[in-house]
Amino acid sequence: MNRFALLLAIALASPATSQTGPLDAAGFEAYTQGRTLSFGSQGAEPYGMERYLSGRRVIWTFLDGQCDNGVWYEQDDSICFTYDFDPTPQCWQFFVQDDGLLAIFMNDPGTTVLYEVQDNAGDLICGGLGA
Numbered sequence: 001m002n003r004f005a006l007l008l009a010i011a012l013a014s015p016a017t018s019q020t021g022p023l024d025a026a027g028f029e030a031y032t033q034g035r036t037l038s039f040g041s042q043g044a045e046p047y048g049m050e051r052y053l054s055g056r057r058v059i060w061t062f063l064d065g066q067c068d069n070g071v072w073y074e075q076d077d078s079i080c081f082t083y084d085f086d087p088t089p090q091c092w093q094f095f096v097q098d099d100g101l102l103a104i105f106m107n108d109p110g111t112t113v114l115y116e117v118q119d120n121a122g123d124l125i126c127g128g129l130g131a
Helices: 003-013 025-032
Strands: 036-040 046-052 057-061 067-075 078-083 086-097 100-105 113-119
Touching: 025 067, 025 086, 036 100, 046 113, 057 078
Parallel strands: none
Antiparallel strands: 036 046, 036 113, 046 057, 057 067, 067 078, 078 086, 086 100, 100 113
16 A cells, blocks of 8 residues: 555544644654553554653563663654664654554554554553563
């Protein structure tokens, strides 16, 4: 599916966004700083959870008890992440919707769209310990 068709499909299937373009670094940082967000795909149960720390650092878990440290940065119109387990940049475009973030995977557009499921209070559980 080409990029235009994907964005059109998302726009038609999703609630109206509060902005027209993807979040830049300042907007993403303002939205995420200090929060722990769960993400799901197509209304499914949470796919993973990420805690957003100062200095553009993150902690990601696939909800399996293992947590991985990473960092994020802006590149072009995307927010890219690298993690200790995989230094290959994983780039996403984030859009603010009425019910949370919409994230489109830009490394292979059309393959993965994630939605913010909830803002989680508290720490991540990593190997039985909070992160």
